Amino acid sequence: MLTIDQLSLQLPLYASWWKRDWATCLDEFSLTVFPGEVHAVVGASGAGKSLLAYAIMGLLPTPARLNGQLYYQGKPLNASRQRQLRGRELALIPQSLSALDPLVRTQRQVTWAAQRAGQPSAHAWHASQQALDHYQLDARAQQAYAHELSGGMARRVLTAMAHVSQAKLVIADEPSVGLDPHQRQRVLDALRELANQGKSVILITHDLRHALPIADRVTIMRDGKLVETAPACAFQDSGASLTNAYSQALWLALPDNAFATTAISRREQEAHVA
Incomplete structure (x- = not known):
């Protein structure tokens, strides 16, 4: 599904007003993600996990220097193809809940996600309701604004948006941060279910313990480098x-x-x- 080959990323670092250096954030990083698997990418803050997600999605800032190759379904994933597939076959569940529009009700936002993926308006509204029902968000939550949702509800809304996009590759960036154990499990179970449907799921997290129950394989990152990729069962x-x-x-x-x-x-x- 996705192959990352020797990916390196540098971002500008201004030591003073007139001097620009370059910080290496990803260093010859290689990884393969298969259909139907949850692949956990685990590392401490600053390891480069979120930047890896932005690189895959084509959301890096303009000054970034990116070297190496990305392949999606066997074809190069260049900038133009990223723009074409983003929101359709490639979906990002962002770390920040501010990704939800504070002025738009939940179901309308999920409907927009379906429309961006190419679904006609009438079908998109029906698909959004089905997705929200599927993730156990009741009628009140479906008509709520973002600030009226709990953290767990908001995460499930973001997952529903990825669901209706019919994306084949879903990247979840720290989806369980700040959630109580019950809400965290519901969000992680939703990601596992996406993989069971044949999608590729990249779970980015700093918490190895919570990733292991749903992951098929785990990649450990440190300082922008891949330390090791191992099956989840190796962690015992x-x-x-x-x-x-x-x-x-x-x-x-x-x-x-x-x-x-x-x-x-x-x-x-x-x-x-x-």
Whole structure:
């Protein structure tokens, strides 16, 4: 579905008024995402996860320097093709809930998403209602404004917008941030369901623990680089099947693994020595 080949990204960094440097945000990053899978991209803040999503969608700022290749369904995903497919076959569920229009009711916004994907007006309205019902948003929520929705409801509205677009590739950027456990699970289950329908889902998150139950594969990022890609089942017990010390340390540091920070320190030292 999607192939990322040696993708590098630099953004301008102004050390002073008259001097411009370039910060490397993605460094020869390669990844393949298959149909029907949830592929979790996990890393700390500043690892480059969201910039990776913007690069795939063609939403980087103008001064950005982007090298490498993107392929979607076997064909180059260049700027013109990104514009053509964005909102149709490529959908982004953004991290910020400010992506919802504060002056437009929920169902109208989902209807607009369906229309942007090429559905006729009458069918788009019906499709939006079906999608909102599917994600368990009742009649009151469907007629609410963005500020009247809970965080979980707003995330499900954004997921419904991706759903009606009939996108084949869905990128969810930190979809569970700030949600209580119940709402978080409903949002993650919705993403898993999209993958079960044959779509490719990229789940961008800093929280490995919440990604694992729905992910098929996990890519660990650090400082703009790919550390390791492994099946989700590799993250169990002591993480012995993981090949990278940082991935193992990240797994062992989770609360379920008793915050094994001593293991992090030891493995980091071993990695630096190597």
